[in-house]
Amino acid sequence: MCVAYPGTVLAVKDRTALIDFSGTRVEALTGLVRTKPGDRVLVHAGCVLQVLPPEEADEMQSLFDEIASLSEEDMKETAG
Amino acid sequence: MNRNDLEQVRTFLHEYDGPEIRLMEVCGTHTASIAKNGIPALLSPAIHLISGPGCPVCVTVTDYIDRLVSLSRTPGTAVVSFGDLLRVRGSRLSLADARADGADVRMVYAPMQMLDFAAREPDRTFVFAAVGFETTAPVYALTLEEAARRELRNVKLLTSLKTMPEVIRAVVRAGTPDGRGRIDGFLAPGHVCAVTGSNEYQELAEETGLPFVVSGFTGPQLLASIAALVKLQGRGTCLNFYPEVVTGTGNAEAKALCRKYYEPCDASWRGLGSIPRSGLRLREEYRTLDAGSSGLDGDHAARGCECAKVLTGQIMPVECPLFGRICTPQYPNGACMVSQEGSCYNWYISGRTR
Ligand code: SF4
Numbered sequence: 104m105c106v107a108y109p110g111t112v113l114a115v116k117d118r119t120a121l122i123d124f125s126g127t128r129v130e131a132l133t134g135l136v137r138t139k140p141g142d143r144v145l146v147h148a149g150c151v152l153q154v155l156p157p158e159e160a161d162e163m164q165s166l167f168d169e170i171a172s173l174s175e176e177d178m179k180e181t182a183g
Numbered sequence: 184m185n186r187n188d189l190e191q192v193r194t195f196l197h198e199y200d201g202p203e204i205r206l207m208e209v210c211g212t213h214t215a216s217i218a219k220n221g222i223p224a225l226l227s228p229a230i231h232l233i234s235g236p237g238c239p240v241c242v243t244v245t246d247y248i249d250r251l252v253s254l255s256r257t258p259g260t261a262v263v264s265f266g267d268l269l270r271v272r273g274s275r276l277s278l279a280d281a282r283a284d285g286a287d288v289r290m291v292y293a294p295m296q297m298l299d300f301a302a303r304e305p306d307r308t309f310v311f312a313a314v315g316f317e318t319t320a321p322v323y324a325l326t327l328e329e330a331a332r333r334e335l336r337n338v339k340l341l342t343s344l345k346t347m348p349e350v351i352r353a354v355v356r357a358g359t360p361d362g363r364g365r366i367d368g369f370l371a372p373g374h375v376c377a378v379t380g381s382n383e384y385q386e387l388a389e390e391t392g393l394p395f396v397v398s399g400f401t402g403p404q405l406l407a408s409i410a411a412l413v414k415l416q417g418r419g420t421c422l423n424f425y426p427e428v429v430t431g432t433g434n435a436e437a438k439a440l441c442r443k444y445y446e447p448c449d450a451s452w453r454g455l456g457s458i459p460r461s462g463l464r465l466r467e468e469y470r471t472l473d474a475g476s477s478g479l480d481g482d483h484a485a486r487g488c489e490c491a492k493v494l495t496g497q498i499m500p501v502e503c504p505l506f507g508r509i510c511t512p513q514y515p516n517g518a519c520m521v522s523q524e525g526s527c528y529n530w531y532i533s534g535r536t537r
Contacts, residue, residue: 104239104267104524105318105374106212118329132295134325135437145377145428148265149293150322152437153377153428162427166407167188169422173414 107147109155112138122146189403192410199227199413205365206231206412207496209351210372211238211524212400218529220402222409223537230413231537233496234526236350237372239314239343240267241494241518241525242452244482247314247343248273254310254341254474255286261304262341263289263297264312271518274483278312294326301335310474313340318374320344320463321437324444327472339474342464345450347375348383349461355391357455357495364497368412370405371397373425378441380433385421392419399425444469451480453518454491488517493526500527501536 110122110129120133122144132150143155156162208214214234217223223232236242252273255262262278269279269290282288287307291297294311301309313323323340330338351369358364371384376397384395394415398408408424415422423429441463450462457480465473484490488510489503500506500519510516512528519525529535 104212104265104315105210105372106215107318107374107377118332131293132322132325132329134328134440135321135434145374147374148319148322149295150325152318152374153434156427163403163407164188165426166404166411166424167192169424170192170407170410170414171188173411 105147107145107152109143109145112140112142112144114140120151122151189406192406193225195410196226196230196406196413199229201229201413202416203229204231204367204413204416205233205496206368206370206409207233207235207354207366208370209235209237209347210370210375211241211522212374213370213372213398213405214238214526214529215524216400216402217405218533218535220405221533222402222405223535225406226409228537230409232409233366234493234529235354235496236452236455236494238519238522238524238526239316239345240271240522241490242345242454243268243271243314243343243518244451244453244480245273245484246479246481247341248277250475250479251278251312251341252276252281252286255281255288259306260308260310261287261289261300262310262312263291263294263300265292266290267522267524268312268314270515270521272485294323295329297338298326298330298333298335301330301338302333305337308337308339310339310341313342313344316345316347316372316375317378320445321378321434321440324440327444327469328440339472340465340476341474342476343450343479344445344463345452346447346461346463347372348387349458350452350455351387352391353455353458353461354495355393364495366393366496367416368394368396370408370412371395371421373397373399373428376425376429376433378434378437380431381421381423381429382431388419388421390419394418395421397421397423397425397429399428451482453482453484454494485516490517490519490527493519499537500530503527507531
């Protein structure tokens with residue numbers, strides 16, 4: 104039930120924002136985070152939960168790097 | 184993202200031949216995504232994924248459903264709910280049964296929609312079935328805030344709000360070192376952590392001596408998190424593998440709103456009983472907005488249903504004698520087969536056997 108969907112803010116009103124989810128437009132409450140038009144956001148149960156970094160940011164790469172570094176630590180531990 | 188990196192992670196997880204490791208996800212949305220992405224089949228037989236008590240619908244006790252049913256049949260009252268809860272049976276009936284029988288039950292995707300009903304029908308009281316974890320608790324609080332601003336006085340909540348840290352401790356306590364309930368690491372719930380922050384999980388990791396990895400919800404994100412947990416086994420540390428959404432301290436506005444409206448309380452969980460300080464209830468000053476949430480602790484699950492053991496990782500869904508025979512998504516016997524985030528539902532639809 105903690106499912107959340109990424110969308111893009113089209114317009115911001117007083118306490119709500121109009122969000123585009125690949126063509127479907129939905130109004131969501133903005134009381135939990137500040138947003139502006141153009142922001143990529145995560146929406147949960149009709150409420151903006153978080154502003155996301157721009158899509159180009161490759162978060163996965165740093166995760167894979169981190170996994171690789173864990174192995175090195177493991178090896179150091181075995182060696183030591 | 185480099186495809187090679189993902190391939191390496193897949194190979195690592197497939198060929199792992201270290202000690203048997205039992206990892207638990209405590210978020211129903213993770214459970215659903217693990218099934219959708221076919222992840223169990225990609226793992227070495229030595230890596231086991233266990234669904235924990237992370238589906239709010241599945242851990243809700245029957246007393247709570249019974250109370251919703253009786254509210255929905257009260258003249259002048261309507262119960263408003265997310266779709267997932269409608270088919271879950273209380274001791275006898277579900278909200279869907281009550282609705283078929285003429286009770287006023289309305290399904291929404293966002294609690295805020297209830298406010299439009301309340302404005303249009305001022306003579307009717309609208310009660311939201313406020314189930315959920317830390318992710319959804321601030322949404323209900325924001326809805327109450329909005330109701331006050333719009334001067335809507337015919338809006339209430341029936342709360343069954345739960346919080347993660349205490350139930351995780353209970354799961355760890357319940358598992359014996361060599362027993363079936365033993366857990367060696369946790370996928371920490373990504374969207375819960377968006378609100379609470381990952382620091383809570385670092386504390387839990389240090390306290391339990393077990394690794395936690397805060398995970399996103401896509402296939403690659405889940406595989407990366409599982410690989411990190413396997414590599415971290417035996418170490419009490421927490422990694423944040425969902426940094427685009429989760430920070431150490433979480434969402435300050437959401438936490439402040441929750442502190443304003445709620446206080447911690449003991450909560451009853453299907454399969455685990457009452458756990459001290461594992462829930463939230465409306466504070467005294469907002470108790471008039473409560474539709475009678477306290478004392479709903481009784482749980483009378485359907486006969487033969489093993490949901491309680493499934494939810495704590497004591498048995499796999501396929502080990503329940505009713506699984507797939509009497510209990511299916513079309514004719515569910517227990518909540519775990521009703522909810523799209525339920526463990527039994529996801530094992531059934533993905534044909535999982537281990
Ligand atoms: S298969 Fe059905 S009866 Fe068995 S534990 Fe799962 S939900 Fe309950």
